[in-house]
Amino acid sequence: MSALRTVTDELAGVLGPDRVITDRQRLRTYECDGLAQYKVVPGLVVLARDAADVRAAVRACARHRVPFVARGSGTGLSGGALPEAEGVLIVMSQMRDIAQIDAENQRAVVDPGVINLQLTGATSPDGYYFAPDPSSQSVCSIGGNVAENSGGAHCLKYGFTTNHVTGLDLVTPSGETVQIGGKAPDPPGYDLLGTLVGSEGTLGVVTSVTVRLTRLPQEVRTILAGFRSVDDAGAATSAIIAAGVVPAAIEMMDALAIEAAEEAVHCGYPEGAGAVLVVELDGHSADVAGEFDAAVRHCEAAGAFEVRVAADDTERALIWKGRKSAFAAVGRISPDYIVQDGVIPRTALPQVLRQIAELGAERGVRVANVFHAGDGNLHPLVLFDDAEEGAAERAEEVAGGILELCIANGGSITGEHGVGSDKAKYMPRMFTDADLDTMQDVRCAFDPDRISNPGKVFPTPRLCGERPGRRQGAHPLQEAGVAEVF
Amino acid sequence: MSALRTVTDELAGVLGPDRVITDRQRLRTYECDGLAQYKVVPGLVVLARDAADVRAAVRACARHRVPFVARGSGTGLSGGALPEAEGVLIVMSQMRDIAQIDAENQRAVVDPGVINLQLTGATSPDGYYFAPDPSSQSVCSIGGNVAENSGGAHCLKYGFTTNHVTGLDLVTPSGETVQIGGKAPDPPGYDLLGTLVGSEGTLGVVTSVTVRLTRLPQEVRTILAGFRSVDDAGAATSAIIAAGVVPAAIEMMDALAIEAAEEAVHCGYPEGAGAVLVVELDGHSADVAGEFDAAVRHCEAAGAFEVRVAADDTERALIWKGRKSAFAAVGRISPDYIVQDGVIPRTALPQVLRQIAELGAERGVRVANVFHAGDGNLHPLVLFDDAEEGAAERAEEVAGGILELCIANGGSITGEHGVGSDKAKYMPRMFTDADLDTMQDVRCAFDPDRISNPGKVFPTPRLCGERPGRRQGAHPLQEAGVAEVF
Incomplete structure (x- = not known):
């Protein structure tokens, strides 16, 4: 009997047959995560209800040296939850309880399957929210955020997931339960939290997450600025940061991305813009007023031909709708595309964007740019048509070339999507x-x-x-x- | 020939005899760090000039399995730099260059022997400073801050050393040179920085530190508030934090600590106070004004009978002089004392302070309290006279009992001094x-x-x-x- 078969029988006995999926058709549902170019049908799926289920699954795997992969909502973009054909996929998405909201100490204790936005919904009546905001936040799980150290548009000011996790319960690969950190900062001994957050499931399975809650800001102001070129928008970004203003977000879109978003959601971005910046300021009202003036001034000084301010929540929502729909919108102007994720020093933005444009032009491949300009986290969308002979290969080359450019400019191969199978x-x-x-x-x-x-x-x-x-x-x-x- | 003797001969040959101390009298200089109750004369001292010297020393030790200890300025309070009698003490204090100040990216790259305040001095002309501020900051080294994850009065708002280090060069215990992190946040792979910072020298020797620089605040306001009791001062602390104000610092001193400071430096603290709070607010002027009003209001509501505001830098310096001299000042009212370091949840402050007072009363031992109230980091000073039979033992018992109280109340055995030999x-x-x-x-x-x-x-x-x-x-x-x- 194969080791996997033994594990399957053991787990069916211990967890009950409805927690264990062996049907090939149902297994296929889990063959990939958000990066669909890699597919492997798992050998077995376990639907965990609680930490004891996870421990049982991991211990069975450890006993028989069967590989396992934990999966949250499956929205990851680096193939980090790609299953093993001869292994167990532990699905965490049914562990969805918010165990505790401790507003007095600004902490919450949650199951790993809790949806990112669900936690914000549960804590906003007390005046708090969970700051990390990946674009997938309405469906992605906090366990997945921990695995990939997820970021988002507002990480410029508020940091990544790692800055908002103060404790974890971990089932180690040998099946031991370990507590790492807690509610207090700076425990004695080794601080293994940072190593765990972003370790992409390679150090065990997290069964509980203690997070820091952030106060809802008193005021939010959102600016949409249109520029003739990405160079100008990049210069505005640098000037704002250099002035000591830390916006909650500075997002940039180039002409091709604007075109796609405009067609898809009619967000009314400035016509003829070579680039737009979305700058969001939040905090105490008095603070925001001063930062707002500075941000507008620096946009204008860098050559913005239009600066628009969201007058109310509806206008703010429309500005963000354009930005947030950009990835999907690109699907309307191109049958296929690759979302790349890389980082460069903020000061290298204009130069790297020019190099990306040259690289695309050389290979006859269009590249749309939508990204977190404030922290130099690029998300180039490499467009292609898979029906066209060799197009996918050329797109892959350009996507890879972009990472080479990031490295050559002192940056990094991933900003927030992780390394996973892909990188x-x-x-x-x-x-x-x-x-x-x-x-x-x-x-x-x-x-x-x-x-x-x-x-x-x-x-x-x-x-x-x-x-x-x-x-x-x-x-x-x-x-x-x-x-x-x- | 003993292994240590072999290492000594090898290193004298490679580094030159003036880098290698073998004279017993000179070795004795290094027998302890700031915690003088533990003493061990090192077998050999190496004065490192650069990373190559460190690598040479570590590799020699690795080859012959001889233990080594790295030492910065030797100001640590947990015996973390206590030498080994049959080992090598690698003294880092001559590696004192600031290799780079990169103001544009808010980073500096420094040698581990650079003094904490030296870096602030070098970056303040550009409008920056290094935020972690242990009381020993005029003499302690940044390498030591990294080893112990040092904090200070202003860590309430700005975090500990770990929040200000983005990269390290490490010589591993086998003599390899490894780069961990860098200037950018969130690199791919395991984020080992958090594990290294605060690992107290047990994972290798750091030879270069890349730190985040913090902008000097536009405005600083310092409040001194006198209360009848520590309960009232604790209530004010909780109320300020609960109101969403994050002061740069909230420091508390109790009656005995005030008495000692008053005798030593005549800081003019409110007469008859059972406790004082030093509350410091910093940031944008508009922000500070609002937070200042709130802080004063909450102090008064909690029963402050006097609230004084520093009118200028001289008055601010006098307020801080009382606080910062408190440890040394205690030496004037007691021949000997133990500085304890523990953490409790902020909300447990009044209860734990009462329990500490009871514990001291039971054993006939006086305890003065000087501490970072904002983050619940206690520094009880346990007073005794070593000339008195059994007094040191009773003081040790009380100091240990205080840690038990911290643990029982959901806290921790060290806030910023580390575990070291002592804990x-x-x-x-x-x-x-x-x-x-x-x-x-x-x-x-x-x-x-x-x-x-x-x-x-x-x-x-x-x-x-x-x-x-x-x-x-x-x-x-x-x-x-x-x-x-x-």
Whole structure:
């Protein structure tokens, strides 16, 4: 009997048959996450109700060395929840209780399957919200946000998921339950929270998340500014930040993205704009008034030919509708597209956008740009028609070339979508062997059998213990001469 | 020849004899850090000039399995830099260059020996400063701040060292050079920064630190409020925070601490006060004005009988002088004292302060309280006279009892001084075996031979690989019956 079959029988016995999916047709539902270009039908799906279910599944996998993958809402864009054909997919989306809202200490304790926006809905009556706001926030889960360290438009001011998680319950890959952090900041011992958040499921399965709640701002003001060029919009972005203003968000869209959004949702963006900026300011009213004046002034000084201010919530919603629908809208002007995710230093924005345009022109591929300008997090949309011979390959080349540009300009291969299955191959471009080995040493500390979301993040997974010199009793430097060593 | 002797000879050859201290008299200078109750004369001291020196020292130690301890300015209060008698003390205080100030990206790259206040001095002409402000900031090193994740009075608003470090160069205990993080936030792969910051030297030696710079505030206002009791002052603290005001600092001193400070520096605190609060507000002028009104209102509503505002920098300096000299001032009213460091939820302040007073009264020991009220970080000063028979033991008991109170009230055994040599024994009170094992697994990933600052943080260090079930090929659950496992 195969190891997977043994695990299936054990779990059906312990959890009950309705918690365990083995039907091929139903298994196929889980074959991919938001990045549909990778597909693997899982060997078994477990629908977890609580931490005990998760522990049971992980322990069964550990006993029989069967790989497992945890999945939240399945909205990830890097293939981080891609299943294993001979493994178990642990579906967390039914663990959806908000266990506690502790407004006095600005904390909430939630199940990993709780939807991002659900938590904001539950805490806003007390005057709070959960700040990380990925575009998928109406459907994505907080457990998934933790796995990928998700960001969003307002992360410029409020930080990523990692800045809003103060505690986690973790089932380690050997099935132990560990508490990491808690409600208080700065516990003694190693602070493993940062390592866990964004570890993409490779260090175990999170079964409870303690998050920091953020006060709803007293006032919000939203500006829409039209520029002749992305250079001008980039200059405005730099000037605003350099002036010491920290907007809640600075979003940029280029002409092609504006065209797509306009066709799709008629958001009424300034006509003839080569780029628009959406600048949102929030906080105390007195503060916002001053920052608002500064932001408008810097937009105008950088050459904005139109600066519009949302007069009310309806106008604000329309401005954001254009921005938020941009990805989907691109589907109206192109049959297929790749969403890329990369980061560059904010000061390199104009230069990198020019290089991206040149790269696209060279290969005859159109690229629309929609992105978080404030923190240099690019989301180029590489357009193609799969019906056209070789078009997908050219688009892939351009998408890959964009990441090379990010790296060459001192940036990074992912801003908020994660490495997952998709970008593991680029990791050696950003990290030395020693850097990657150190990460894998940590991975081995948690998961010596590499059964927790294998094949993700690391380009060349190695067996734990195979690192030269890290075996018990053997040290690579012991045999090396002194001259070589220093 | 002993392993230490071999290392000494090798390093004298490679670094030159003036970098290597072997003279017993000179070695004695390094026998303790700021916690003088633990003393060990190091076997060898190396004065590192640069990362290459550190690497040479660590590699020599790794080759011969000789333990090493890194030391900055030696101001730590938990014995974190306590040397090893048969080990090497690597002194970092001569690595004091500020390699880069990148004001545009709000970053600086510094050597670990750079003094905390030196960096603020170097960046203030550009309008920036380094926010973490331990009381020892005029002498403590940034490398030491990283090791201990140091805090200070203004961490309520600005966070601890971990919130201001974005990159580190690390020499791992096997002598490899690894880059962790960088200038950009949220790099791909594991975010090991949080684990490194506050790891108290147990994961290697940091040779370069990239820090976030904070803008100097437009305005600062400082309030001194006198209360009849610590209960009233605690209530004011809770009310201010609950109102959504985040002061830069809220510091509290009780009657005994006020008496000591008054005698020492004549700071003119309100007469007859059972407690004073120092509340500092900073930020945009418009913001500060509103927060100031709210803070004064809440102090008065909680029963403040005097609220004084610093009219200028001189008055502000005098208010802070009382607070900052409090530790030293206690030396004038008591021959000896222990500085304790613990954390409680802010809401538990009045209750825990009462319990501390009761505990002291029971044992006939006086306790002065000076602390960061805003984040519940207590610094009780336990007074005693070592000349009196049994007094030191009673003081130790009270100091330990205070930590028990912190734990019982949902707090923690250290706020900002670290675990070090001093508090390792309390770790099992806060963490389960699984929690501590997970931390030690990570430690083993970096330092399989446990040569990097051994004996610190962990109460019962174990040989790497000795954890049951984590040996290659053996899994504790494999032999366990299913019924036992679920």
